[in-house]
Amino acid sequence: MASSIDPKLVEELAAIVGVEGIVSRASELKVYECDGWTVEKSAPDILLLPRSVEQVSRVLRALDRKGIAFVPRGAGTGLSGGALPLNAPVMICTSRMNKILTIDYANRRVEVESGAVNLHVTNAVKAKGFFYAPDPSSQMACTIGGNIAENSGGPHTLKYGVTTNHVLGVELVLPDGEVVELGGAVEERCGYDLVGAVVGSEGTYGVVTRATLRLMREPEGHRTFLATFPDVESATRAVSRIIASGIVPGAIEMMDKLILRAVDDAFHVGFDQAAGAVLIIELDGMEVGFAECSSRVIEMARAAGAKDVKLARDEAERQLLWKARKRAFGAVGRLAPNYCTQDGVVPRTRLPDILRVISQVSERYQLSIGNVFHAGDGNLHPIILYDEREAGQVERALGAGRDILKACVEMGGSLTGEHGIGAEKIGEMPLMFSPDDLAAMMELRHVFDPKERANPGKIIPRPGACVEVAAPRRQVPI
Amino acid sequence: MSEHPASAHRDVTDYELLFDCVHCGLCAEACPTYVATRSEMDSPRGRIYLMKALAEGRMDLDADAARHLDLCLGCRGCESACPSGVKYGRLIEAARVFVECEYRRAGFDRFRRAAVSVVFPYPARLRALLMPVRILDWLGLRKVVRTALPVAAREWLDLLPRHGTNSTEANWPAPGAIADDAPAVIVHHGCVAQVLAKSENANSERLLAAAGYRVVKIPSTKCCGALDLHAGNGERAREFARANVLAISKLKPDAIISAASGCSTAIAEYREILKDDTLAPEAEMLASKVKDLSSLLLERPLQFSARFDCVVTYHDACHLAHGLGVREAPRVLLRSVPGLKLVEMENSDLCCGSAGSYNLTEPKMARELARRKADSIAATGAQYVVLANPGCEFQIAAELRRRGSSIRVMHLADFFALAMTRGAKQNR
Ligand SMILES: Cc1cc2nc3c(=O)[nH]c(=O)nc-3n(C[C@H](O)[C@H](O)[C@H](O)COP(=O)(O)OP(=O)(O)OC[C@H]3O[C@@H](n4cnc5c(N)ncnc54)[C@H](O)[C@@H]3O)c2cc1C
Ligand code: SF4
Ligand code: SF4
Numbered sequence: 001m002a003s004s005i006d007p008k009l010v011e012e013l014a015a016i017v018g019v020e021g022i023v024s025r026a027s028e029l030k031v032y033e034c035d036g037w038t039v040e041k042s043a044p045d046i047l048l049l050p051r052s053v054e055q056v057s058r059v060l061r062a063l064d065r066k067g068i069a070f071v072p073r074g075a076g077t078g079l080s081g082g083a084l085p086l087n088a089p090v091m092i093c094t095s096r097m098n099k100i101l102t103i104d105y106a107n108r109r110v111e112v113e114s115g116a117v118n119l120h121v122t123n124a125v126k127a128k129g130f131f132y133a134p135d136p137s138s139q140m141a142c143t144i145g146g147n148i149a150e151n152s153g154g155p156h157t158l159k160y161g162v163t164t165n166h167v168l169g170v171e172l173v174l175p176d177g178e179v180v181e182l183g184g185a186v187e188e189r190c191g192y193d194l195v196g197a198v199v200g201s202e203g204t205y206g207v208v209t210r211a212t213l214r215l216m217r218e219p220e221g222h223r224t225f226l227a228t229f230p231d232v233e234s235a236t237r238a239v240s241r242i243i244a245s246g247i248v249p250g251a252i253e254m255m256d257k258l259i260l261r262a263v264d265d266a267f268h269v270g271f272d273q274a275a276g277a278v279l280i281i282e283l284d285g286m287e288v289g290f291a292e293c294s295s296r297v298i299e300m301a302r303a304a305g306a307k308d309v310k311l312a313r314d315e316a317e318r319q320l321l322w323k324a325r326k327r328a329f330g331a332v333g334r335l336a337p338n339y340c341t342q343d344g345v346v347p348r349t350r351l352p353d354i355l356r357v358i359s360q361v362s363e364r365y366q367l368s369i370g371n372v373f374h375a376g377d378g379n380l381h382p383i384i385l386y387d388e389r390e391a392g393q394v395e396r397a398l399g400a401g402r403d404i405l406k407a408c409v410e411m412g413g414s415l416t417g418e419h420g421i422g423a424e425k426i427g428e429m430p431l432m433f434s435p436d437d438l439a440a441m442m443e444l445r446h447v448f449d450p451k452e453r454a455n456p457g458k459i460i461p462r463p464g465a466c467v468e469v470a471a472p473r474r475q476v477p478i
Numbered sequence: 479m480s481e482h483p484a485s486a487h488r489d490v491t492d493y494e495l496l497f498d499c500v501h502c503g504l505c506a507e508a509c510p511t512y513v514a515t516r517s518e519m520d521s522p523r524g525r526i527y528l529m530k531a532l533a534e535g536r537m538d539l540d541a542d543a544a545r546h547l548d549l550c551l552g553c554r555g556c557e558s559a560c561p562s563g564v565k566y567g568r569l570i571e572a573a574r575v576f577v578e579c580e581y582r583r584a585g586f587d588r589f590r591r592a593a594v595s596v597v598f599p600y601p602a603r604l605r606a607l608l609m610p611v612r613i614l615d616w617l618g619l620r621k622v623v624r625t626a627l628p629v630a631a632r633e634w635l636d637l638l639p640r641h642g643t644n645s646t647e648a649n650w651p652a653p654g655a656i657a658d659d660a661p662a663v664i665v666h667h668g669c670v671a672q673v674l675a676k677s678e679n680a681n682s683e684r685l686l687a688a689a690g691y692r693v694v695k696i697p698s699t700k701c702c703g704a705l706d707l708h709a710g711n712g713e714r715a716r717e718f719a720r721a722n723v724l725a726i727s728k729l730k731p732d733a734i735i736s737a738a739s740g741c742s743t744a745i746a747e748y749r750e751i752l753k754d755d756t757l758a759p760e761a762e763m764l765a766s767k768v769k770d771l772s773s774l775l776l777e778r779p780l781q782f783s784a785r786f787d788c789v790v791t792y793h794d795a796c797h798l799a800h801g802l803g804v805r806e807a808p809r810v811l812l813r814s815v816p817g818l819k820l821v822e823m824e825n826s827d828l829c830c831g832s833a834g835s836y837n838l839t840e841p842k843m844a845r846e847l848a849r850r851k852a853d854s855i856a857a858t859g860a861q862y863v864v865l866a867n868p869g870c871e872f873q874i875a876a877e878l879r880r881r882g883s884s885i886r887v888m889h890l891a892d893f894f895a896l897a898m899t900r901g902a903k904q905n906r
Binding site: 075 | 497498500501502503504505507508516517519521523527531538540542543546559560561562563
């Protein structure tokens with residue numbers, strides 16, 4: 001029970017959110033002790049489920065008075081421990097603030113509460129031929145607030161950009177309870193891009209309660225190809241050629257041999273089992289342009305070494321390909337009792353190099369590593385398979401992951417494409433940033449959260465910070 | 479409570495199966511109880527986490543844990559959503575056995591559950607219990623008596639269809655001759671369904687005959703065991719399963735269906751339930767024959783003699799959609815009716831709250847889900863809601879009745895009986 005929290009404050013909080021909106025019994029809080037990254041666990045002392053910005057603001061004001069830190073949480077699908085409470089006794093979950101407030105087709109924007117589920121936004125505007133572009137594979141569950149915090153992307157990021165390109169404005173409750181509006185309804189803004197600063201801040205600036213998002217027009221049509229290659233090198237060659245040619249496909253996704261085997265074992269999609277890699281290439285846009293683009297894509301894939309390039313004949317076949325891609329991770333669970341994934345980025349042209357490094361790492365650590373990723377933007381998701389019951393495998397898996405990330409940074413890439421730094425990669429931040437860089441980031445953070453009470457212990461490393469690390473059993477991929 | 483709840487739960491659950499869950503949370507929005515409460519203790523991921531903590535002895539089975547497990551509908555919506563292939567149905571069945579053994583519920587809750595367990599699987603007992611209601615309906619006095627009842631009893635009473643109201647005036651032409659080598663189909667009449675869903679069973683058989691199937695009858699039908707399976711009474715579920723396997727397998731059916739989709743999935747699960755039994759081969763055979771009415775009717779298309787101009791929406795019964803994976807067949811079949819317009823409702827596969835006997839044991843949540851379902855239905859502007867499970871039929875009909883709605887709720891078998899016989903009537 002709320003060990004570190006004064007019972008009076010608990011009463012005050014309960015009065016704000018109502019008895020239905022506060023959870024304080026240990027057996028119930030257990031469920032909130034981790035997000036999609038299960039390596040570390042720590043339950044909050046109190047969970048609040050507010051229903052309005054007023055409630056959030058009053059809660060933060062009360063916490064501020066007592067100097068108590070908090071962690072925001074959306075759907076808890078994060079893969080880097082962003083919603084893990086570290087020295088934050090109170091968790092504020094937006095799951096009940098999930099309304100879609102106004103839809104403005106004429107100006108192509110939609111206003112939502114931050115707990116709205118990503119896919120529900122698209123579902124609400126689909127009938128009129130619109131969609132919300134950032135489409136993380138977790139879109140059936142993750143929230144817009146979580147997407148904003150992590151600057152999430154998805155397969156269609158290649159063409160449409162990540163979350164930051166689609167957020168016009170946010171309502172943010174600062175850690176002292178003040179409600180601020182940043183950005184707004186119009187696209188052209190003057191002054192500093194404060195919305196841009198909030199996107200990707202991983203909950204360290206306060207609680208986002210509302211957002212205005214850009215809507216996109218559904219493209220007139222799609223052409224989705226399955227290209228089969230003898231090895232990953234030729235597949236990545238094809239990616240570079242296509243992008244260099246000036247064609248911007250909606251998505252280019254790659255799966256290697258190991259993943260193909262897993263997917264086919266599970267779902268019997270009928271992939272060529274002799275293949276070394278496949279690409280799913282999707283063109284979207286106006287019907288008139290397809291004929292020429294399609295033949296050029298096929299040509300380039302062939303020239304790069306593709307054995308076979310197939311066009312999905314109808315929507316059902318297209319959906320099947322996407323289902324295979326999006327379900328790939330579930331299938332991997334069948335290959336080994338445990339796996340963990342990384343989220344590094346390299347410049348597209350270095351894809352063959354990093355894949356070579358990954359296969360060396362795999363040999364060095366004696367662990368199988370599968371690759372399934374957003375090839376178009378060089379965003380890797382190597383999946384490291386292991387069995388925690390074998391002595392030393394957990395450590396080897398973590399070590400392999402670290403080596404891969406290091407190589408990404410050395411090639412001019414990044415530690416994370418879309419999953420965020422969170423608690424997971426905080427130790428690797430110095431690989432990318434100098435102490436001065438980190439200090440400057442901390443200063444920016446202090447503008448919003450001078451007392452460091454919003455999601456403490458995330459993104460920016462502090463010497464001496466540590467948590468108890470439990471042995472991972474299995475981790476979620478993508 | 480036992481001294482070692484940890485090992486006890488580990489004994490009844492397949493511990494390894496818990497590790498199929500990678501804690502990704504993608505199932506949350508597919509879970510009706512999460513959609514209603516929006517707290518993760520009532521989500522599949524949360525429940526699996528509780529089960530795991532119980533199995534590992536990191537937690538006691540306290541009132542909270544029992545509550546969140548009890549609140550699970552067993553609808554298996556999470557299985558359809560899960561990319562990792564978690565066998566949630568098996569996990570929750572095991573957890574229920576554990577809760578039954580280790581936890582003593584508060585007075586009224588215990589009574590309610592015991593009453594269901596003692597009466598429902600036995601048609602004769604249910605008929606006897608319902609006799610007074612039948613008499614009231616016959617005298618037209620249900621409304622009057624209802625007001626004198628305590629709330630809980632009133633809610634139970636409201637779920638009961640008025641006597642005679644759910645059967646279709648079937649005006650069937652005489653069935654044509656059926657070939658000797660036509661596939662043999664058994665309609666399992668269920669336990670509760672035997673009493674409350676007579677027309678659904680009868681019309682299923684008539685439709686199959688009209689489509690040219692040979693309908694084979696079971697001399698006397700025993701409960702399939704689903705109620706016990708879902709209430710944590712594994713022992714009696716096995717007994718029922720054995721009785722059914724013995725009675726049915728010797729009839730050598732080519733297909734077995736049920737008007738209640740929960741019964742169909744239970745029979746499909748006999749291969750699991752009886753896997754260590756001497757009857758395992760027969761159970762496996764029987765399980766492999768489980769089909770659904772709409773798929774069979776698609777294989778041998780019906781002839782409609784008249785148009786049926788109407789707007790219909792289709793509700794996915796949980797065990798049909800999530801258990802047997804049947805979603806398209808009923809829709810294709812509906813669209814084949816000349817004049818019929820099918821309009822999809824939002825979240826058609828989110829449980830209506832009926833869930834076997836759930837609406838009797840967890841009336842509050844059941845009612846909340848019924849309200850949501852009725853809202854989605856009303857938004858379609860449909861005249862008919864068609865569904866393939868009597869439980870959903872009673873639950874949704876009760877909610878629509880409360881609203882004074884004129885939308886008609888019909889079981890797929892009754893609806894197609896109507897579609898078939900309308901023409902016959904007009905032609906005469
Ligand atoms: C199977 C699977 C597939 C995935 N695929 C992708 C993918 O393709 N692309 C991708 O980018 N990500 C992906 N992810 C990661 C994850 O879904 C995203 O990071 C998502 O944006 C997290 O949203 P959430 O609502 O679950 O946030 P949570 O996990 O609850 O929180 C994430 C972070 O956001 C903060 N936060 C949440 N809400 C607020 C708020 N209202 N105000 C301030 N801070 C807040 C939290 O403090 C935390 O730091 C995947 C995850 C899984 C499990
Ligand atoms: S049950 Fe499946 S979808 Fe839900 S959290 Fe577990 S693995 Fe993810
Ligand atoms: S069976 Fe239904 S109610 Fe139970 S956890 Fe799964 S989706 Fe939720």
